[in-house]
Amino acid sequence: MENCFDGKKLAEEIRSSLRERIYALQSRYGRVPCLSVLLVGDDYGSQRYVTACEKNAAFVGLTCRVIRMPEDSTDQQVLAQVSALNEDNQVDAILVQMPLPKHISQAKIVAALSPAKDVDGVTDTNVAQLWKQKRNDYSRFSVPCTPRSAMRILEASGINPDGMNAVVVGRSNIVGLPVAKLLMNANATVTVAHSHTRDLPAVLRRADLIVAAIGQPKFITADMISDGAVVIDVGINSDPATGKLCGDVDFEHVAPKCRFITPVPGGVGPLTICSLMENAIDCFLRLHA
Numbered sequence: 252m253e254n255c256f257d258g259k260k261l262a263e264e265i266r267s268s269l270r271e272r273i274y275a276l277q278s279r280y281g282r283v284p285c286l287s288v289l290l291v292g293d294d295y296g297s298q299r300y301v302t303a304c305e306k307n308a309a310f311v312g313l314t315c316r317v318i319r320m321p322e323d324s325t326d327q328q329v330l331a332q333v334s335a336l337n338e339d340n341q342v343d344a345i346l347v348q349m350p351l352p353k354h355i356s357q358a359k360i361v362a363a364l365s366p367a368k369d370v371d372g373v374t375d376t377n378v379a380q381l382w383k384q385k386r387n388d389y390s391r392f393s394v395p396c397t398p399r400s401a402m403r404i405l406e407a408s409g410i411n412p413d414g415m416n417a418v419v420v421g422r423s424n425i426v427g428l429p430v431a432k433l434l435m436n437a438n439a440t441v442t443v444a445h446s447h448t449r450d451l452p453a454v455l456r457r458a459d460l461i462v463a464a465i466g467q468p469k470f471i472t473a474d475m476i477s478d479g480a481v482v483i484d485v486g487i488n489s490d491p492a493t494g495k496l497c498g499d500v501d502f503e504h505v506a507p508k509c510r511f512i513t514p515v516p517g518g519v520g521p522l523t524i525c526s527l528m529e530n531a532i533d534c535f536l537r538l539h540a
C-alpha cells in the first residue's frame with residue numbers, strides 16, 4: 252500500500268547514520284556515548300524492549316549497560332542505584348524502564364534522576380523545558396522517545412504539520428501531551444482528546460492529522476476519519492479476536508481513506524529505539540561538547 256509508512260526501512264537508515272555518527276564521536280572524544288538502562292523486575296514487555304535496546308546499541312556502537320534488579324527491590328535500593336548512575340561520569344544517559352513494580356514509587360525514582368542524563372525526558376525539568384520552548388530543538392534537552400519518533404516520521408515522509416488541524420487522542424505525559432506540544436511547535440493547530448471528550452468521532456472528522464495514543468485495540472474506525480487524513484498510530488495492543496499485535500486504529504478499514512498511515516506493527520515502534528539512541532547521543536554531547 253503506497254500510503255503505508257515503512258518504519259523498519261527508516262529505522263535501518265537511521266541506524267546506519269547513527270553508526271557513522273558514533274564512530275566520529277569515538278574519534279573526537281575518545282569514547283562512545285554510554286546509555287545505562289535500569290530494569291527492575293520481570294515485566295515481559297520491558298525485558299523484550301531492553302533486549303532490543305541492547306541489540307540496536309551493539310549494532311550502532313553505542314555502549315549500553317543494563318542493570319537488572321529483582322522484582323522485590325525496595326525504593327531505597329532503586330534510588331541508590333539511580334544515584335550511583337547519576338554520579339558515574341562514564342554514564343551519559345539513563346533510562347529507568349517503566350513500568351516499575353507496583354510497590355515502587357515511580358514519582359520518587361523520576362525525581363531522583365539527573366535531568367542531564369534523563370534520556371526519555373521524564374523529569375520535571377525536561378517536561379518544563381518542553382512546555383517552555385517554542386521550536387523543536389532536540390539538542391538542548393531530552394524529549395520522550397516515542398513523540399520524537401512521531402515527528403521524525405512526519406519529517407521523513409515530507410508531511411509538514413504547519414497549519415494542519417491535528418487531533419491527538421491521549422494525554423499521557425509520555426506520549427499524548429509531548430506529541431501535542433511538538434506538533435504545536437511545528438505550527439499545527441492542536442486539539443488534545445481524551446476519555447471525557449464529547450463526540451470524539453466529530454472531533455476526529457475535522458482533523459487532517461490524527462495521532463492515536465489511547466491503548467485500545469482498533470478503537471478508531473473508518474467512519475471517524477475524513478478522506479485524505481494523515482494517521483499516526485502509536486498504540487500497542489493485543490487484538491482480542493486474534494491475539495496478534497494491533498494499534499489503536501482499525502488499520503484495514505481506515506488505511507484506504509488515508510493519505511498516509513503508520514501500521515502496527517512496523518510503524519512507530521521500530522523508530523522508538525532509534526530515538527532513544529539519538530537522545531543518548533544528545534545527552535553525551537550536552538555533557539561533553
Ligand code: NDP
Binds near residue numbers: 421426467
Ligand atoms: P495511557 O493509558 O497513559 O493514556 C491513554 C490515553 O488515552 C489517556 O489520556 C486516556 O484518557 C485516553 N483514552 C482512553 N480511552 C479513551 C477513549 N475511549 N476515548 C478517548 N480517549 C481515551 O497510555 P500511554 O499514553 O502510555 O500509551 C498509549 C498507547 O501507546 C498504548 O497502547 C501504549 O502501549 C502505546 N505506547 C507505544 C509506544 C511506542 O513506542 N510505540 C511507547 C509508549 C506507549 P484520560 O486521560 O481521560 O484517561
